[in-house]
Amino acid sequence: MAIIVNRPKLTFVERCYLPSILAGLAITWKHLKRALFKKGIVTMQYPEEKWDANMPEWYRGAPTLVSDEHGKDRCVACQLCEFICPPRAITIKPMEIPEGDQWRKVEKRPEEFDIDMARCIYCGLCEEVCPEQAIYLRKDYSITGLNRAEMVHDKKTLYKLGGVMKGLVFKWNELK
């Protein structure tokens, strides 16, 4: 069935366009004047101003490796994250923890741990799969580099970005 939409009947003044054009000009002038004195501007000047403080808890930024308050680097080189990583951004070279080390009973730790940030898709699967609570996606989002080699985060960078995280499960204590 055809629906008839009744167009509003315009008066002569309305059909002249000019009054509504002037009204529109007045509105834009108001905005121009306001913005000229730095009021009501909605854009943010990115590198100087950031939205970081308002980021949600669950924000998935760059993946990092964390240590805990007992001075243990948490990764045990199980390589689960390497296997689950969809774009295969993670490369781990495991090594045996030598005799006499404080954490000898852990047996393995990564000798090299590289995350290629040019490949990473920030999906967070590595964080979810990690049985040791060693890898966490933090809030860094501006990962830049001048070439592909610079975009690869090695073990040192990852631990530096991750820092120390307190209150994680400590299953490698002396009692166990």
Place this chain on the structure above:
Amino acid sequence: MDTVKILHFLTTPWVFLLWTSFLKSFIFLNLTIIVVSVTVFAERKVSALIQDRVGPNRVGIPLTLFGAKKDSFFWGLGQMVADPIKLLTKENFVPAGVNKFYFWLAPKLVMIPPILILAVLPFGSTLFGIPMTIAEMNVGVLYIFAISSLSVYGITLAGWASNSKFPFIGGIRSSSQMISYELALGLSVVPIFMICGSLNLNEIVDWQIKNGWLVSPYWPKGFELSLLLHPSDLIHALVAGLSIQRFALWIPLLISFIIFLVAIFAETNRLPFDLPEAEQELVGGYHTEYASMNFALFFLGEYAAMFAGSGAIVSLFLGGWSCPLIPDGSHGWFWGLVNIGVFFVKVSLMLLFMIWVRWTLPRFRYDQLMKLGWLGFFPIALGNIFLTALILAFIHH
């Protein structure tokens, strides 16, 4: 001896005319290019402010490269230089399927007419006794109409030579739009000729200096600052300015001002009449296939046309280079420069108005555009001429 000879040679009338004209054209042309780049910057900045944004504010002088603590941004004014440099250094890509010769020719055809129009605009009174018009013609306004209608060829040709559907539609739209509004443009200024009795822009400006700007209904006769000290003379001047004829003529002049203004918008393809390049419908309109400096020429042409159009409006309706209480160039070179400054201030305000309108109004639908041109402005402009004639014939005071 030689210097005397050279001076003598330089001051022979035709040589004098030649080199002063050349110098004036050179300076005015370069000034136009500067005005265009400033206008492009102003366009971006004003559009940003109207939309509650900040606009370009980053390009400045990278002082940190030379060891300073902070970069200097200069409110982004470096953008005026950065944009042309970017356009100049880009690859001038020409698609394979285009008609090469016309494809190269079209941008030049768009760019040349607005610059030719500048020749007849009186942009100042006199400087060192030299009239500040490049070519004083007694058919100045006709010349403007003749030249400005040429720019449609460039756009149509660009659309056709691109051999691609969107530019083609843009070119076709542009030709029909320009033809429709050309009529209203030409007819709307006929009342001015009837009132001023001249087609010469300089004489029109002179008329306005004597009798007041054409958009104003009232102008105190012979008003000067010294009159403020003699109240009786002041009142006399104020009363002498009152005239029924002038007040009656205000109605047709205001109508022709509005029609001329709108037609200039349509001629320069500015919103709300930018159908030839309607980005949302036609990708980029007639210049879709163009890149780098070829595209920049279209850009330059559009903004130079804005400049020329504003110059025409200012000269025809807003008193040209004159400003009340400011003497003309015959009182010294300083006042000559002030007159040029007044002209450029008026033109800048006009350009600002054009930018302001662009970021306020939505685009017309195509049928609305044609209807407005043929059923709106054309008959009104025609009727306006008769109205002016009647007023001139029957009201004499």
